[in-house]
Amino acid sequence: MKTMFKKPRPSPTSPPERTAHLRFSGLCAGYPGRPVLREISAEIPKLATTVLVGPNGSGKSTLLGVLAGVIHPTSGDLHRTGDRPPAFVPQRGAVGDTLPLTVRQTVEMGRWSERGTWRRLTRRDHATVDAALDRLEIRDLASRQLGELSGGQRQRALIAQGLAQESDLLLLDEPTTGLDPEARERIGTLLTALVADGVTVVQATHDLEVARTADACLLLRNGRLAGQGHPDRILTTSALARVWQPL
């Protein structure tokens, strides 16, 4: 697998196109004894929101894991622009309720990749953590235990941890699942604002309403790409019926 971090230089003769933040081809990945992603080739546009849509088990989380660098592809090429590692916000359910961590400690973990696990946080790290808490409007929850929070509050703490990484690529696994409409809208508004601030956002979602507001969509079925492009063009009634029909 090749991973490139340099910004591609546009050729003066190439036609204008939306720059890709990530580009991958022939990507295969999975778990020991369980291949999941099969020959996926697609692009994630820079400074845009992209949704990964597909039935349970279609490979959305696995693809996010590959883009985050936590799952290594078994074959294929992955090219990434930007010089900071991606920030990955896992599914809320994947984070233990019983972890003895406060909200502030959870968000501080977002500085570990920069600072190292056991090094003291600098004044700048603390300022970054405070800014992330403020952005998610959870500064008043900073000393509460993660396990005592509501689902929406915990989700905001995990997103704040992602923001504290100060990456230009934010990957989120179902950030709005199980949230009430107000919490969902709050997160949607935040993600749109992040794009305006220079962040490329990719989220896996089951929420077709959220998906239709994205700039781009990758539709997955059984580990294969069933479509990519603007949600209006990809999430048609017939495509959804085809993708959701039993295998």
Ligand SMILES: Nc1ncnc2c1ncn2[C@@H]1O[C@H](COP(=O)(O)OP(=O)(O)OP(=O)(O)O)[C@@H](O)[C@H]1O
């Ligand atoms: N850690 C793991 N070890 C083995 N198999 C796994 C593991 N995680 C996921 N799988 C399997 O990989 C396949 C794809 O799972 P994945 O979580 O990527 O799908 P998904 O589209 O995100 O699903 P969902 O919508 O249910 O979250 C499934 O068959 C799943 O059982």
